Amino acid sequence: MKRREFVTLIGAAAAVWPLSVRAQQPMPVVGYLGSASPKAWETRLKAFLQGLSEAGFDDGRNVTVEYRWAEGNLGRLPQLANELVGRNVAVLVTPGSAPAALAAKAATATIPIVFETGAGPVEAGIVTNLRHPGANITGIAALTFETGPKRLAILHELLPSVGLIAALVNPTAGEVVGRQVKDLQATAPQLGLQLAILQASNDRELEAAFLKAKEMRAGALIIAADPFTNSRLREIADQAMKAALPSVFVNPEFAVVGGLMSYGGTIVETHYLAGGYAGRILKGEKPGELPVIQGTKVELIVNLKTAKALGIDVPISLLGRADQVIE
Helix, strand or coil, X not given: CCXXXXXXXXXXXXXXXXXXXXXXXXXXXXXXXXXXCCCCCHHHHHHHHHHHHHCCXXXXXXXXXXXXXXXXXXXXXXXXXXXXHHCXXXXXXXXXXXXXXXXXXXXXXXXXXXXXXXXXXXXXXXXXXXXXXXXXXXXXXXXXXXXXXXXXXXXXXXXXXXXXXXXXXXXXXXXXXXXXXXHHHHHHHXXXXXXXXXXXXXXXXXXXHHHXXXXXXXXXXXXXXXXXXHCCHHHHHHHHHHCCCCEEECCHHHHHCCCCEEEEECHHHHHHHHHHHHHHHHCCCCHHHCCXXXXXXXXXXXXXXXXXXXXXXXXXXXXXXXXXXXX
C-alpha cells in the first residue's frame, strides 16, 4: 500500500470512529418515581413528557425514561428509589409527593433530583431554601396546601344548608396530610361548619370510612391529597356517588372520573415544569442552582352530570367561575 493511500485510509477512519463510538453510547436514563399508578397519573405523565420533549429530550429517541410505581403505598418508596439509584440514572424525578422526594434524597446525595409536590418544600424538609436549594435537588411546588381552605369554602357555597362535612384523610401520610387537616380545622368554624375526620389508608378502611360518613349523616366530603387518595380517584368518586355524598378534591382528574368537583393547582402546569427542569439538568445545569418554582395556576372543574345525579343545583355564580364544566 502506498504511503498516500495509507494516510488517507487512516484519516477516513479517524473521522468515522468518533461518530461510531457516539452511536454506541447508551442514552441517558431519567428515573421516574411515581407515588401512585400510571393509570391514575396519565394526564400528569403526558405533561411531564411534553416538558421533557420541549427541553430537547424524547423518550426512546435520545433519552430513556424508567418508571417505578408505588401504587399509593408510601412504604415502597425507599426501595423503589434505591432501585433507580442502582440503575445510575442521570436524573431522578419524584413527582406528586413529599415522601417520594424524601426517599430519593435519602437514597442519593449525588444524582440530580427534580421533585414536584404539593407540600411546602422547606416545611417538608426537602430543601432549606427555595431560591438556592443547593446540593443535588430542586423542583416544583404545586398549589395543594394553599387551596385547601378554598375547597372547603366552595363546598359550603354549593351546599349552604349543610352543617357537617367529612374530611377523608390518610393517617399514614404524615405532614403531607397533617397540614391540610390543620388548615381545614381552622377554616371550618369561620364558615359555621363542623368537620368530622374519617381515616383511610387502604381499600378496606376506605369502604368503612364511607359507611361512617353515612352513619353520622355528613352532608358533604372533602378529600385530603396524598398518594393513596390520588391512586384511588375512581374508587372514591364511585363510593361518594353510592353514598350520595357531594365531594371535592384537589386533583382535576377526580372530577373527570365522576367526582363532583375539583379545585387546586393544575397538575398539567407543575408536571410540565418538572419535565423542563429534568431536561435542563440533562443539558448540564446544576439542580442546586435552579430555584424551586412555585406553580401559579389554579382551576375549578365541576361535573354537572354528577351534580344532576345527586340532585344538586349548581349556582350560576359557581358555574361562571368554573374553568371546565363536565356535562
